[in-house]
Amino acid sequence: MYIHQQFCISPQHTVEPVNLGELISSAAGKMVALEPLLEGVPPGMLRRMSKAVRMGIGAGLPLLKASTPDGIIIGTANGGMEDCIKFLNQIIDYEEGMLTPGNFVQSTPNAIAGQLSLITKNRNYNATHVHLGLAFENTLLDAKMFLNDHPGRVYLAGAVDEISTYNYNIDRLAGWYDPALTSEALFNTDHAATIAGEGAALFLLSGMPDGALARIEALETLHTTDPQYVENRFEQLLAIYPVTPNTLLLSGDNGDNRYRFFYDNLETLVPLTAVLRFKHMTGEYPTATSFATWLATYLLQKQDVPAVLLKKGTVPENIDRVIIYNQYHGKQHSFLVISKQ
Structure with missing residues (x-):
C-alpha cells in the first residue's frame, strides 16, 4: 500500500x-x-x-x-x-x-x-x-x-x-x-x-507505486498487557523486515513512567538504530500514530531529521525505512513499517 x-x-x-x-x-x-x-x-x-x-x-x-x-x-x-x-x-x-x-x-x-x-x-x-x-x-x-x-x-x-x-x-x-x-x-x-x-x-x-511518497510495508496491531508478548511480536516483525544502518525507530513514548518499559524493551532489540520521539511535539491522543505516519513519510522524503526529534543514536545519511511503535494506555499496541517506495 x-x-x-x-x-x-x-x-x-x-x-x-x-x-x-x-x-x-x-x-x-x-x-x-x-x-x-x-x-x-x-x-x-x-x-x-x-x-x-x-x-x-x-x-x-x-x-x-x-x-x-x-x-x-x-x-x-x-x-x-x-x-x-x-x-x-x-x-x-x-x-x-x-x-x-x-x-x-x-x-x-x-x-x-x-x-x-x-x-x-x-x-x-x-x-x-x-x-x-x-x-x-x-x-x-x-x-x-x-x-x-x-x-x-x-x-x-x-x-x-x-x-x-x-x-x-x-x-x-x-x-x-x-x-x-x-x-x-x-x-x-x-x-x-x-x-x-x-x-x-x-x-x-x-496500491500502485507510481509517484508515491512512501510505502506502508507492514501493519500489526496487538491487544495485550504482556511486555514479553509485545517483544516477541516485534522480533517476528524484524525477522521479516530487518533493520539496517539506514533504519530509524520512531517511538511513541509519551513520558509516562508507567509504560516507558514497553519502549525501552524494544529499543534494546535494535541497539544500533537511531531512535526518534515525537510526542513532545504533539502530546498524547488516541490516534497519534497518524502523526507518526505523516512524520515518517516526511523524513523519508526530506532525508533530514531535526535534532529535536532524536533520542539516541546517529541519524543515517540515507534513511530508507522507518519502524513506528506506539501503545495506548498499556493495552493497545501497533507496529508500522514505512519505507521509500
Whole structure:
C-alpha cells in the first residue's frame, strides 16, 4: 500500500511551509493544534462545525482538490465528543424541548467523514473507525483490504482527534494527564502522566507505486498487557523486515513512567538504530500514530531529521525505512513499517 499525498494539522508547523526545527511548547498541559484557514467551506457550515470536524475538513480538502477517491475512511476516538456533551447538556437544560440541531449533527464520530463526503459530493464508500488507540490503524487495514483486490483504486484515510474539555477533565482525574507538565520537561522528569494533544493527519492511498511518497510495508496491531508478548511480536516483525544502518525507530513514548518499559524493551532489540520521539511535539491522543505516519513519510522524503526529534543514536545519511511503535494506555499496541517506495 502506497502513500501518494498527505496533509497534517498538529500543534507544530506541519502545514506548508513545514518547520519542525522550531518546537512550539505546550500550555497548561495541552498541545493545541494550529488550524489553517479553510477555503471553499460556506461560512454558515463552518460556523456550526466542531474543532474535530474543522481539522478533518482542513486536512482532507487539500487532498481532494484533484482527486475523487473510491472511499473516505476516518479513524477517531474523541471526534465529536465536545458537541456530544453539549447536546446531552441541552437535553437537561431545555428539559428535552427545543434543542440545537447543529450540536446533534456534529456530535457523532462519523460527522468528519460525512462532511468531507457532503462538501465534495463523494457518494463512494464512507466509514469511520472508533477503536480508541487503534482507530487509525483500522482505517489503514480497511483501505488495505480494498487495495488488495483493487490496487488501482484510491482511498482517503486518516485520523482526527480533538481535546474535548469534558473528556480532558475526566482523563486528568483518572491520572492520564498532568496540567503542570510541559513539553520541554516531558522526557526529562519522572512522572506518571503525560500532556494532552490533538491533531489530524490524512493520506491518499493506493496500491500502485507510481509517484508515491512512501510505502506502508507492514501493519500489526496487538491487544495485550504482556511486555514479553509485545517483544516477541516485534522480533517476528524484524525477522521479516530487518533493520539496517539506514533504519530509524520512531517511538511513541509519551513520558509516562508507567509504560516507558514497553519502549525501552524494544529499543534494546535494535541497539544500533537511531531512535526518534515525537510526542513532545504533539502530546498524547488516541490516534497519534497518524502523526507518526505523516512524520515518517516526511523524513523519508526530506532525508533530514531535526535534532529535536532524536533520542539516541546517529541519524543515517540515507534513511530508507522507518519502524513506528506506539501503545495506548498499556493495552493497545501497533507496529508500522514505512519505507521509500
